Amino acid sequence: MRVPTWLRSLLAAPGAAVLLAGGLILGSASPAHADPPPITLTERCGVAVLSWDTGTIGGEETWATTVLRNGVAVDRFEMRERGNRRYGAADRDAFVVRRAGLPDVNLMFREPDGCADVPRLTVTAGAQCHVLELRLSNEGTTAVTGLRLYTPASPAAEELAPVPPGAVTLVRRLADGDNYALVGGAPGPEQVTWMVGTYREPAGCGPDAxxxxxxxxxxxxxxxxxxxxxxxxxxxxxxxxxxxxxxxxxxxxxxxxxxxxxxxxxxxxxxxxxxxxxxxxxVRAVPCGSPTPDGSAGPGSGPGGGDDDAGAGGGLPVTGTPAVALLVAGGLLLASGTAVLLVARRRRIRFTGGD
The missing domain is CATH 2.60.40 (Immunoglobulin-like)
Known part of the structure; x- marks a missing residue:
């Protein structure tokens, strides 16, 4: 039986409504993608506070984040919709926040007026064989106090000695993959991060290194x-x-x-x-030489070192009987030469008389 056109249209309307409702239900079940949270920087004396907030509640998205201070990575974490982290900072420190899949955020720290004796610390980390090397450079005029180092060996935190003006190097034994954190200030929300990282042991570090x-x-x-x-x-x-x-x-x-x-x-x-x-x-005994001031190994060693060569090649003057003979021969030669000269001059004299 042929279905009238008007009936087909009527039957199709509820089907379309069902499909539309289904689409709405599926759409509401899909998770909403939050916008990347904008980042702001709040300046305090010696502390930079990075804060972010998407304006949404209950999202599950995260962004793998790295924070650099003056080109040195000082923190790595998973950024969620909202939060904040505190970092040690000095005037004109440049912060860069890098998040996976997003453009970098560049922030310049400007120290507020009236700050005095704030910590001015630069921290760099180096991975050596089996150990982490932290170099703390205090660029201020007073010691930096209250620093704590967290490692698997000291999960309750190792209290560090004050860092005087200048540079101090810390070496700590770590295993590949161990996390560490150098922080300051009171534990809790006001804690300040100086360096957070993961130790990666270089290749070839072993018994045969x-x-x-x-x-x-x-x-x-x-x-x-x-x-x-x-x-x-x-x-x-x-x-x-x-x-x-x-x-x-x-x-x-x-x-x-x-x-x-x-x-x-x-x-x-x-x-x-x-x-x-x-x-x-x-250790076995090894004889040591005793060189003379002029660099030679001593008398009697090498050419010209024996007594038979005394006086040769710029040595001491020759003395004794040979010297007397030379002097006598020289005197005879001098006398003979004088006589010959006188005879020659006499023969060249001419006398002329008058007529």
Whole structure:
């Protein structure tokens, strides 16, 4: 049976309404994408407060975020819809906030008027073999106090000694993937971050990272170190169980030096971070030369060093019987020459008389 046109239109209307309703339901079930949160900077004495807020509530989106201060990464975290973080800062410090998939946000810190004796600290981090190296540079005139270092070895925070004006280097043993944080101020919402990061151990850091050669030398031993690692490695040399030398061998570099030690002493080259002895050597006596001030090895050694050559080639003047004979011969030659000269002059004289 043929369905009238008007009936087909009527039947189609409810179907369209159902499809529209279904679309609305599906649309409401899909999560809403929040706009990237705008970032603002609030300046306090010695502290930059970064705040952000999307204006939405209950969103689930996050943005992998890195914060740089004067080109150095000082924080990494997952940014959510709203929040704030505090960073140590000095006048004209440049902050850059980088979020995955979004343009960088550049902010300049301007210190408020009336700030005095605020911390002026610059922190840089370096990954060496088995250790994290933090260099704290205090550019102010007073010591920076109240710093705390969080690591897996000190989850309750290690209270650091005051950092006087100048530079201080901290070295802490960490495992690959360990997180760390250097903070200041009172714990809680007012805590100030100076550096947050993750330690990544350089390649090649292991028992075979350093090749060692030890050889006897005058009054000690000669130690040659060669690094195969992509990070600096710390080495300690002990003489009879007492640490005598501490060295930091740069990545892929060589280092040679002499360690004083007497005959019979036991010299050990050790990787202190691994507690591993890399070489052990017992010192044997080696004769030492005694060079003279002019650089020669002493009388009687080398050409012209014996008594038979005395006086040759710019030595001391010749004296004794040969010298007397030379003087007599010289006198005879002088007298003969004088006589010949007088005879010659007499023969050339002409006398003329008058007519």
């Amino acid at each position: 350093i090749a060692v050669e030890v050889a006897d030398a005058c009054a000690g031993v000669r130690v040659a170190l060669s690094s195969r690692a992509d990070g600096a490695t710390r080495v300690t040399v002990l003489v009879d169980g007492v640490a005598a030398v501490h060295r930091v061998v740069p990545a892929r570099a060589n280092d040679t030096f002499t360690v004083p030690a007497g005959p019979g002493a036991v010299v050990v080259v050790r990787n202190p971070e691994l507690g591993l002895d890399l070489a052990t050597h017992t």
